[in-house]
Amino acid sequence: MFKKMLRAFGIGGPTVDTVLSEPHVYPGATLSGEVRITAGDGEVDIERVTLRFEARSELERGDEQHDATVEFLHAIVAENCRVEANEHKVIPFAIPVPWETPLNVVDGQQLPGVQLGVRTELAVAKSVDKGDLDGLFVAPLPSQSRVLDAFGALGFQFKSTDLEIAQLAGIEQQLPMFQEIEFYPPHQYDGRVNEVELTFVADAEGLHVVLEADRRGGLFRSGEDAFGRFHRTHAEAEQVDWVAELTRWLDEVAQRGGLLGGGHGHGHGHHEHHDDQRGGPGWGGVAAGAALGVGAGIVGGMVVGEVIDEAGDFFEGDED
Numbered sequence: 001m002f003k004k005m006l007r008a009f010g011i012g013g014p015t016v017d018t019v020l021s022e023p024h025v026y027p028g029a030t031l032s033g034e035v036r037i038t039a040g041d042g043e044v045d046i047e048r049v050t051l052r053f054e055a056r057s058e059l060e061r062g063d064e065q066h067d068a069t070v071e072f073l074h075a076i077v078a079e080n081c082r083v084e085a086n087e088h089k090v091i092p093f094a095i096p097v098p099w100e101t102p103l104n105v106v107d108g109q110q111l112p113g114v115q116l117g118v119r120t121e122l123a124v125a126k127s128v129d130k131g132d133l134d135g136l137f138v139a140p141l142p143s144q145s146r147v148l149d150a151f152g153a154l155g156f157q158f159k160s161t162d163l164e165i166a167q168l169a170g171i172e173q174q175l176p177m178f179q180e181i182e183f184y185p186p187h188q189y190d191g192r193v194n195e196v197e198l199t200f201v202a203d204a205e206g207l208h209v210v211l212e213a214d215r216r217g218g219l220f221r222s223g224e225d226a227f228g229r230f231h232r233t234h235a236e237a238e239q240v241d242w243v244a245e246l247t248r249w250l251d252e253v254a255q256r257g258g259l260l261g262g263g264h265g266h267g268h269g270h271h272e273h274h275d276d277q278r279g280g281p282g283w284g285g286v287a288a289g290a291a292l293g294v295g296a297g298i299v300g301g302m303v304v305g306e307v308i309d310e311a312g313d314f315f316e317g318d319e320d
Helices: 002-008 142-153 242-255
Strands: 015-020 030-038 044-061 064-083 088-096 114-124 127-138 157-164 178-184 193-202 206-215 224-233
Touching: 015 114, 015 127, 030 044, 030 064, 030 114, 044 088, 064 088, 114 157, 142 193, 142 206, 142 242, 193 242, 206 242, 224 242
Parallel strands: 044 157
Antiparallel strands: 015 030, 030 088, 044 064, 044 114, 114 127, 157 178, 178 193, 193 206, 206 224
């Protein structure tokens, strides 16, 4: 009876250690590893073992921002199993990483602002024990890297990244949130564009690239946002000149006085170019208090087909 009381307080009860085969993955890849359970000094009946994918970030919900954790996937890897006293039980697993998983590593550099991990949850005797967070490092797909290369080649500077709990209008999403990667624009747009936000929504077939430009106001008009939307299959994306597409879009954003497009669409044709845009210095290191320098040099391929929407119609139920 005394031992049962101790186990109720976590003393002499089962211990859990999750070991990832490779914590560095890509969206759409398979995360594999083992959950290792030791029963302690008594047998244990385990109701279930669950792995929970979590993202920690500054989250946006409407007009509010706060640091929080969001779970974006959970997978039960074992149910109704017994571990005998002092037995070591190993439960292998292989879980598909969601295609929409946020990125937190680019060109070997970890992005500040988004922490990803996998937490192991053990349910025993109607109580749940949540283990530590095992770090997960998600690098961009080749199609996503191509876009990031272009941002660097054009002279954009990384500002920050965070998550927004919302759904993008007109794009099917599997996760409850999306990632925004914010950049300062190249110097030639000083005084006209404050910043540009980049969002990826990927699936097995292709990639949506969503852009939001915060345009500065002038003497007779207030500042306003403009949106761009691009989509190609992953195969098509690798053949597009994203530098040219991005430049064209940003020039239109900077030059026009009102919101672009009005929902009628623009540039729907396949503007495929085969110029190699991979030159440049690469992503710079992250220093305390300093922006992360963004450059080309990341292998990849993506881009495009453009639709520019009015801000009021772009996010469902979200004026941001």
